[in-house]
Amino acid sequence: MAAEQDPVRLLLLKLRARDVVGAAEERALRDAVADIADVPAGRTLVRSGVTLSHSTLVVEGMLSRYKDLSEGQRQIQEIHLPGDFTDLHGFVLKRLDHNIGALTDVKIATVPHDRLKLITEEQPHLSRLLWFSTLLDSAIQREKIVSVGRRAALARVAHLFCELFVRLELIGLTEDQSFALPITQLDLGDATGLTSVHVNRMLKQLRDRELATFRGGLVRIHDWDGLRQAAEFDPAYLYLERRPR
Amino acid sequence: MAAEQDPVRLLLLKLRARDVVGAAEERALRDAVADIADVPAGRTLVRSGVTLSHSTLVVEGMLSRYKDLSEGQRQIQEIHLPGDFTDLHGFVLKRLDHNIGALTDVKIATVPHDRLKLITEEQPHLSRLLWFSTLLDSAIQREKIVSVGRRAALARVAHLFCELFVRLELIGLTEDQSFALPITQLDLGDATGLTSVHVNRMLKQLRDRELATFRGGLVRIHDWDGLRQAAEFDPAYLYLERRPR
DNA sequence: CGTCTAATTGAACGAGATCAAGACAAGTGG
């Protein structure tokens, strides 16, 4: 993966897939970034309950929102990709109800809350776009409720692959019909509400049915349409359309 | 239940539990309401995918966000109570990825999007509070991911009761240790990701353990602390604290 | 090589689903 130089490039790419972003707005976003840092895989960046004074933009790598519960159980609520504002909601909530951790080695950009406040006071349209991006996370999370609440194990894994593929494609991080997903089957279990053992079996089934393979941190999709059907995947909830917002 | 006269009263009550709302802001909210309507139980108010030009404030009764999926399965993602802005997110998203339906007979207030847009341009602080309220929904939905993803059936039902109790208490809709929940066990199944048959068994268990009863559309909590423990309920995700936002 | 973590496969178990039947309550129309 090429080292990312511009911290807001992919965020802009995502926003511009949903609405027009003007030059002044782009500048305001760029000015909002305070600094850049590298964080190793496994590190927890934001801990539930802690008062926050800045938000975090993913520049490279993957993060997750997750909650720990009794007896070592963990539930991943959303996987964050480059260009995502992982804890933009912390700007308004002031603390989070979950943790944010690095699934892989990551590069992050820090955005102080007072600069975000300035944007809400001076750039109403850009503010609505930031609002939008927090609501897009909500939509992704709502879809996960459906996944874990009603879908069978195979569909859950397939659905996650479909979603990640579409989201990564938008920011140019897919290659042919594959994408890097350097996480373990245990993580995959936490993200789908399954045990790693059962995830393993579902992966085997996806392989046997020649829908997709997951090996060496790489997801390769062999039959997009078949996978989509197995997952009951409909990308409408990702709001991939440009509209005045 | 006393007929509610003021459409924004409970919304203000909720917002003021989280931050200060000034007189000008209160006026702006009040002016945003266009009209009031009654809707019978079962009716779908907002259908997934339809372009929206106004949002809906619940004045009386309960609504739900839900998705239908193959073979008549349905997943309720959140139950909305009086004072909730059910589809405020539609203001920025422009369409929804789920339906909104009346769980009970409801009274709703309609708020045109252009009036909300005006608020984002003239009232940055109030805008952040509206943003907050959409993020509170997200937090509730994240907690549901944990429920359906990792909690056992009994805990799911117990957790729903705990959450509804706390949210209803805030707006004065509980009485002693009980509250009205005029929905069926089938609805309860859709809200917890269980079948109505299993919900029934879990209700029996809650009764037998003398934690809570659900009968005739009324939830009565007999042992709050026991119920809380069975549910692994921690109200932190409801952000019941006043802070400048 | 030896150590540690992740992946893989098998066997048994169990929570919740499915199927089925009956009880009960509230209408509804004769």
Added chain:
DNA sequence: CCACTTGTCTTGATCTCGTTCAATTAGACG
């Protein structure tokens, strides 16, 4: 006022998907 319908609740029996427990293999890294 009663027969009939309809929907919800309740309980039992059986089945199944995913878990749990356990053992083996494969990779990565010193």
